[in-house]
Amino acid sequence: MTQARFKIVFTGELMPDASLETTKESLVRLFKSDQGKINALFSRGTVDIKRDLSENAADQYLKALQNAGAKVRKEQDLAASMSLVETDDHREAERAPVSNAPMSCPKCGHQQGNAIACSACGIVIEKFIARQAMLAQNPPEVVSQAATPYATPKAAVAEALPEFGELKAFTTEGRIGRLRFLAWTIVLMLACLPLFGIAGGFMAASEILGGLLIVLAGIAAVVVGVMIAVQRLHDIGWSGWLVLVTVVPIVGGVFSLLMFIIPGSAEANRFGPPPPPNSLAVKILALLWVAIIVIGIGAAIAIPAYMGYSDASL
Numbered sequence: 001m002t003q004a005r006f007k008i009v010f011t012g013e014l015m016p017d018a019s020l021e022t023t024k025e026s027l028v029r030l031f032k033s034d035q036g037k038i039n040a041l042f043s044r045g046t047v048d049i050k051r052d053l054s055e056n057a058a059d060q061y062l063k064a065l066q067n068a069g070a071k072v073r074k075e076q077d078l079a080a081s082m083s084l085v086e087t088d089d090h091r092e093a094e095r096a097p098v099s100n101a102p103m104s105c106p107k108c109g110h111q112q113g114n115a116i117a118c119s120a121c122g123i124v125i126e127k128f129i130a131r132q133a134m135l136a137q138n139p140p141e142v143v144s145q146a147a148t149p150y151a152t153p154k155a156a157v158a159e160a161l162p163e164f165g166e167l168k169a170f171t172t173e174g175r176i177g178r179l180r181f182l183a184w185t186i187v188l189m190l191a192c193l194p195l196f197g198i199a200g201g202f203m204a205a206s207e208i209l210g211g212l213l214i215v216l217a218g219i220a221a222v223v224v225g226v227m228i229a230v231q232r233l234h235d236i237g238w239s240g241w242l243v244l245v246t247v248v249p250i251v252g253g254v255f256s257l258l259m260f261i262i263p264g265s266a267e268a269n270r271f272g273p274p275p276p277p278n279s280l281a282v283k284i285l286a287l288l289w290v291a292i293i294v295i296g297i298g299a300a301i302a303i304p305a306y307m308g309y310s311d312a313s314l
Contacts, residue, residue, distance in 0.1 A: 003054070004055065004076055005051075005052050005053065005054070005076070005077045006053045006054070006055055006057075006058035006074050006075065006076055006077055007048050007049075007050060007051040007052070007053065007058070007074075007075055007076075007077040008048070008049045008050045008053070008058060008061045008062060008065065008072050008073075008074060009046060009047070009048055009049070009072060009073050009074075009075055010041070010046070010047050010049045010065070010070060010071075010072045011045065011046045011047075011071070012041075012042045012043070012044070012045060012046075012047075013070075013071040014069055014070065014071055015066055015069050015070065015071050018069030018070075019069070020042075022069060023068060023069030023070055024038045024039065024042070026068035026069055027041075027065075027068055027069075027070065030064065030065075030068055049061070049065070049072065051077050052077055053077070058074045059074070062074050105118040105120060105121060105123070107121055107123050108120050108121040162273055163273060164273055164274060164275060164276040164277075165272045165273045165274065165275055165276070167180075167275065167276065169184060169224070169227065169228065170224065170227060171227060171231075172226075172227050172230040172231070172240055173231075173271075173272070174231050174234065174271070174272055174275070175231055175232075175234045175235035175264060175269075175271055175272060175273075175274060175275050176228070176231045176232055176235055176275050177232075177235055177263075177264050177274075177275050177278065178232070178260060178261075178262075178263065178264070178286075179278045179282055179283060179286040180275060180278060180282050180286075181228060181229075181231075181232040181259070181260070182260070182285065182286040182289040182290070183281070183282040183283075183285035183286050183289070184228050185225070185228060185289065186285050186286075186288060186289040186292070187285065188221060188224055188225060188228065192217060192221045195213075195217040195220075195221075196214060196217055198213070199213035199214040199217055200214070226243055229243045229246070229259065230243055232259050232264075233259065234269075234271035234272070235264030235265070235271075235274075235275065236259075236262050236263075236264055236265070237264075237265055237269045237270070237271070242255075
């Protein structure tokens with residue numbers, strides 16, 4: 001005899017004392033799916049979540065889903081219980097007397113004498129016809145792939161990332177490489193110079209107003225600088241919170257130097273896809289920043305030496 005098969009049915013209802021948001025979050029974790037697909041599942045009405053299960057497997061699905069907060073029930077899957085493979089009925093059919101009237105198998109089309117079973121594909125003809133009639137009257141509901149978050153292994157649970165990330169200066173999301181970090185930093189410095197110049201001009205008219213403008217310009221520069229630094233840390237694969245290390249004396253200087261030296265990951269990491277290739281403008285600005293550093297170091301060495309030489313000549 002064919003063993004009974006079962007299915008798990010979900011109507012969108014919740015177990016007692018279960019909240020909708022908590023249940024959805026549990027199902028997202030349980031099936032490793034996304035929130036949109038779980039939301040779609042709750043809006044479809046009655047859905048056959050899983051079909052053609054043994055009683056033991058059905059009980060396991062039932063318990064897991066109920067623990068997650070979804071009110072599901074186990075029902076016998078009559079369509080799946082209709083077996084088309086060899087059973088005791090087939091063996092009885094082989095022993096049953098048959099006539100020689102010609103007939104065609106309703107499944108494979110094989111021509112043979114009148115018989116209970118098809119000699120080519122082995123189905124019990126009356127059972128096959130009964131099953132087809134039942135499916136025509138009550139077709140099983142087919143849940144689309146988009147609304148079934150647990151249709152393993154076909155369920156799509158990952159997003160396709162673009163080849164390169166989108167560049168946005170005024171955000172802590174995304175990634176930038178070393179050269180772009182240098183270029184954006186020098187652009188920020190050049191943009192701050194006229195702002196501080198304007199604020200200094202207001203100092204002549206009003207020290208309070210001028211001081212306020214200087215403070216506001218300084219805060220804006222720090223905020224944008226932090227955003228740029230966080231994106232550089234993301235490119236390395238580090239948390240943006242590590243930007244706080246840069247304010248630590250001595251250690252912060254070493255850490256800032258590492259941000260200029262350590263290359264970013266070539267592939268996508270947990271912060272997104274890699275940044276696009278550097279443009280010519282980025283390369284020129286980065287070299288300009290390096291030139292400023294070299295000139296600054298040279299001036300720091302040359303000016304004290306010149307002062308010492310002037311004092312000695314006097």
